[in-house]
Amino acid sequence: MRKPPAIREPAHVPLAHVLRGGVTEGVHYGSVVALAADGSVEFQVGDIEAAFYPHSALKPLQTVGMLRAGLELDSELLALSAASHSGEDRHVAGALRILATAGLGEDDLRNPPDLPYDPVLRDEWLSEGRSASRLAQNCSGKHAAMLVTTQLLGWSVEDYLDPWHPLQQELAETVEDLTGQSIARVTVDGCGAPLFSVSLRGLAQALSRIASAAEDSAEGRVAAAMREHPKMVAGERRDVSRLMCSIPGLLAKDGFEAVQVVALPDGRAIGVKIADGSDRARMPVTAAALAAIGISPSLLAEFAYAPVLAGGGAVGGLRVTGELAARAAAAATPT
Numbered sequence: 001m002r003k004p005p006a007i008r009e010p011a012h013v014p015l016a017h018v019l020r021g022g023v024t025e026g027v028h029y030g031s032v033v034a035l036a037a038d039g040s041v042e043f044q045v046g047d048i049e050a051a052f053y054p055h056s057a058l059k060p061l062q063t064v065g066m067l068r069a070g071l072e073l074d075s076e077l078l079a080l081s082a083a084s085h086s087g088e089d090r091h092v093a094g095a096l097r098i099l100a101t102a103g104l105g106e107d108d109l110r111n112p113p114d115l116p117y118d119p120v121l122r123d124e125w126l127s128e129g130r131s132a133s134r135l136a137q138n139c140s141g142k143h144a145a146m147l148v149t150t151q152l153l154g155w156s157v158e159d160y161l162d163p164w165h166p167l168q169q170e171l172a173e174t175v176e177d178l179t180g181q182s183i184a185r186v187t188v189d190g191c192g193a194p195l196f197s198v199s200l201r202g203l204a205q206a207l208s209r210i211a212s213a214a215e216d217s218a219e220g221r222v223a224a225a226m227r228e229h230p231k232m233v234a235g236e237r238r239d240v241s242r243l244m245c246s247i248p249g250l251l252a253k254d255g256f257e258a259v260q261v262v263a264l265p266d267g268r269a270i271g272v273k274i275a276d277g278s279d280r281a282r283m284p285v286t287a288a289a290l291a292a293i294g295i296s297p298s299l300l301a302e303f304a305y306a307p308v309l310a311g312g313g314a315v316g317g318l319r320v321t322g323e324l325a326a327r328a329a330a331a332a333t334p335t
Helices: 055-069 075-081 089-100 119-127 140-152 166-179 200-211 218-228 239-246 279-292 297-303 322-332
Strands: 013-020 023-035 041-045 186-188 194-196 251-255 259-263 269-274 307-310 313-320
Touching: 013 279, 013 307, 013 322, 023 200, 023 279, 041 322, 055 075, 055 140, 055 166, 055 194, 055 200, 055 218, 055 251, 055 259, 075 089, 075 140, 075 218, 089 140, 140 166, 166 194, 166 200, 200 218, 200 251, 200 259, 200 269, 218 251, 239 251, 239 279, 239 297, 259 279, 269 279, 279 297, 279 313, 279 322, 313 322
Parallel strands: none
Antiparallel strands: 013 023, 013 313, 023 041, 023 269, 186 194, 251 259, 259 269, 307 313
16 A cells, blocks of 8 residues: 655646636646556646545545445445435435435434535525425435444444544545555545545546446445446536446546546546636546547537636637647547
């Protein structure tokens, strides 16, 4: 196992320009890593070894850890355990189904109440006078699975979010195993669960291992669940779910502060971190990185562009720049 990544200011580089009326109005900095099928670094842009927090991009790893500990759920609910869901009816009902397998309910959850993540659903809830709910909060599937795993193993339920709780220690060990490196630091994520700091390279390596794992392994079961139920992983209108539907076999997971990781069944993987946390740059940069490793631009067209809107129309957009743009263009040029 490698040492923990260094805690330092990351050496991010320009990844995308924000163009308005032909003028560069802003620049999104960040870092990208692309792994080959054998796990080696095919290319990197920026700083892929500094410690950072993947946020919800860790959920597939945590779900693997719960399976290793003895959790048993059907594939739809496994996908929800690895999800940052939109708060659709299927997501809320699925979280309740997970809890019911251990005779638990919403009151046992310790994630914060929230409105649905999907803005359309959020507006609907508000117009109907509905209040925030722990089940609607986007991490409820993970929390429900954590509670069920905890109860299954006879551990205390009330403090399942404590970093020193046996469950969280098990999950930390799984994160270290899959990333191949020690955790640099532990803090608290927005949902209240422990958040582990790894490197961008380590995160990509972990999803690569999950995507390419044997079907009967814990990793393989999580991969199969996410592939079978991409709309449980995010939602009907979410780019993560659409990307998984567009590219056969692809696994994709996003995280707060503009983190994205994707992996293919052959082990190739991409990790993206946008420095300023802006979500609008996350998917165009990811699409460019996928193009750079040979994914057909026709499969990536809807993800490769983010418009700048004004006065009821588009007046510009995001354009990937620098080495990443050059690699994507070279890969798309016939030889």
